[in-house]
Amino acid sequence: DAGVIQSPRHEVTEMGQEVTLRCKPISGHNSLFWYRQTMMRGLELLIYFNNNVPIDDSGMPEDRFSAKMPNASFSTLKIQPSEPRDSAVYFCASSLGPANEQFFGPGTRLTVL
């Protein structure tokens, strides 16, 4: 099994640009989670999906952030417009169900200049 796949691994962009992060969960997993990790705040849940439906987006910082899961094997996290304070490592994780252990991808390191 390839595990959770994320792309790109690194993204450098300028303030105001649109950024799209991509995630392919482990096959058969029906829960998907987007996290953000920073030195100051640690690992924070942004949003999670169950069976492709967004269940809880209370962690999404503001309207500039949006996430979609059009099918069971693909999800995107979009930031538009991006700001320097969005710089962080963004992780995607998947699990067999929301109560099961989560398996994390390698992350996308985002730098907004």
Place this chain on the structure above:
Amino acid sequence: EDQVTQSPEALRLQEGESSSLNCSYTVSGLRGLFWYRQDPGKGPEFLFTLYSAGEEKEKERLKATLTKKESFLHITAPKPEDSATYLCAVRYTDKLIFGTGTRLQVFP
């Protein structure tokens, strides 16, 4: 407010020097406590899940225990390859609340 606190923030051990990492929580209605290991530049890697006070789980040199208010990750005779950041998380409803981690360095 639901909180997860890990201590110490950083720990330096000599190879073979056993120690423990602490994770205390104030979440009510705990539905599981998870330990993860994170290496630099990588995503967290699942280690253990504990559900009830008194439960213990072991994997190689690691043993995790759980009480009603805290969990310990015991590391017995650590090796340099155990160097990593160890994260604990508690499940509250369907979400995980993570602590900020303990950065462990084991020197030969």
